[in-house]
Amino acid sequence: MKIATFNINGVNKRLDHLLAWLAAAGPDIVCLQELKATDGEFPKAAIEAAGYGAVWRGQSAWNGVAILARGCEPVLTRAALPGDPSDTQSRYIEAAVSGILIASLYAPNGNPRPGPKFDYKLAWHERLKRHAAELFATGLPVILAGDYNVVPEARDIYPTRSYDDNALVQPESRAAFRALLDQGWLDALRKVHPEDRLFTFWDYRRLRWQRDAGLRLDHILLSRKLTRRLKGAGIDREVRGRDGASDHAPVWITLRD
DNA sequence: ATGTCGTGACTATCACGA
Numbered sequence: 477m478k479i480a481t482f483n484i485n486g487v488n489k490r491l492d493h494l495l496a497w498l499a500a501a502g503p504d505i506v507c508l509q510e511l512k513a514t515d516g517e518f519p520k521a522a523i524e525a526a527g528y529g530a531v532w533r534g535q536s537a538w539n540g541v542a543i544l545a546r547g548c549e550p551v552l553t554r555a556a557l558p559g560d561p562s563d564t565q566s567r568y569i570e571a572a573v574s575g576i577l578i579a580s581l582y583a584p585n586g587n588p589r590p591g592p593k594f595d596y597k598l599a600w601h602e603r604l605k606r607h608a609a610e611l612f613a614t615g616l617p618v619i620l621a622g623d624y625n626v627v628p629e630a631r632d633i634y635p636t637r638s639y640d641d642n643a644l645v646q647p648e649s650r651a652a653f654r655a656l657l658d659q660g661w662l663d664a665l666r667k668v669h670p671e672d673r674l675f676t677f678w679d680y681r682r683l684r685w686q687r688d689a690g691l692r693l694d695h696i697l698l699s700r701k702l703t704r705r706l707k708g709a710g711i712d713r714e715v716r717g718r719d720g721a722s723d724h725a726p727v728w729i730t731l732r733d
Numbered sequence: 734a735t736g737t738c739g740t741g742a743c744t745a746t747c748a749c750g751a
Contacts, residue, residue, distance in 0.1 A: 485751090486739060510751090512739065537740050538750065585751055593750095625751095679751085681736035723738075723751085 477574065477731045481507040481621040481694055482715075483582070483677075483724035487540070488512075490722055491519050497715055498526050503728060504546045505573050507580030507621040508532075510722075511540025511566075518542065531555075535566040541580045541622070545573045553577065559603035567600070576702070577611065581622035586643030594643050597625070601652035605659075611699065612659050618699040620661065623677075623724065625693055626653040628663070632674065632692035644691065653695075661697040664729045668709035676711055677724045685716060694727045705731040 480503040484490050487508060498506070506528070511518065515534040523530050529549035532542035533556070543550045550571035557568035570579040581604065586597030604620075611618045626649045627633045639645050657663060665674055675690025684690065698706060708730040716725040 489739065510739095587751075679736085680738050683736090 477505070477733065478503045478728055479505045479507075479576075479578070479619060479621065479696065479731065480726050480728035481509070481580065481623075481696060482726040483509040483623045483694060483722060485510045485722040485724065486512040487542070488517060488519055490720070491522060493715065493718060493721065495522065495526050497712065497726060498528065498544075501712060501726065501728065502546070505550075505576070505578055506542075506544040507578065508542040508544065509540070509580065509582035509623045510538075511535075511542060512537060513540055531569060531571050533566040533569045539566045539582060541566060541569045541582050543569055543571045543573070543578060543580050545571075548573065550578075554579075557581070557600070557603050558607055560599070563600075568604075576617045576619060578619045578621065579611075581620060581624070583623065583625045585625050586646075586649065589641065589643040589646065594646075597643060598648055598652065601649075605652065605655050608656055608661065608697075609659055612661065615701065616699065617701040619702065620656070620697040621695070621727075623693055624653060624695050626650060626695075627691050627693065628653050628666070628695070634675070634687075634689045634691075636689065639691075644693065656697060660700055662703045662706070664696045664698050664706055665692075665709045665711070665727060667703075667706060668729070674711060675713075675725075676727050678716060680723050694724055696727060696729050698729075702731065707732050
């Protein structure tokens, strides 16, 4: 079974990219972020025609998350991250697919820092941590996949000083990600590729793709029950190189049956 | 500070988020 996460940066703007990648990569479950579409604008018919059922939570202009499942309908379990009913941003959706509970998440970017955006980022991660602990404690097979907007370690970014003040690399941001690993979640990409340079995002500006000036922001975390099923993992970098591509590449893992 | 995109205000640029 192949499970992927992809920050699509506009699901309608890049629908042809998405469909081409689905056909080529053939993932069984896909977590999407940054739909940049309202619920009504989600391209349900095209995704259905490609052979995928879907659940989604959209929002006008920004954010938006979805879960696709090949040949079946995901069973929605949550459409918001618990802990703050006043939070209206569409950044979390969770569903049951093929005996796995899977979440597609899009953590806040947090820039500029310091300020309310960074405070919101940390508060959101705190809520994620609380919910993740509950999920982990169930003992169920659970996957938390998405754009965490955190560069976990120094080796997960190209050598530069230009991100020193950026919310993506701050100690508080890294501590939030580390706290999930401390609960027992497995960073699947790093587990499969312990020594490799792993980038999943390249800013549109300053020729960062051409220079391979990337960052690792998109992560797939596995609960205890799934760690021994982990078989492979990768990043579909070629997708980032296409004309009009998202600024993120799809990230995937494979699990033994 | 800047770079480059996407979207949504509004009709040709500008604000905002990333």
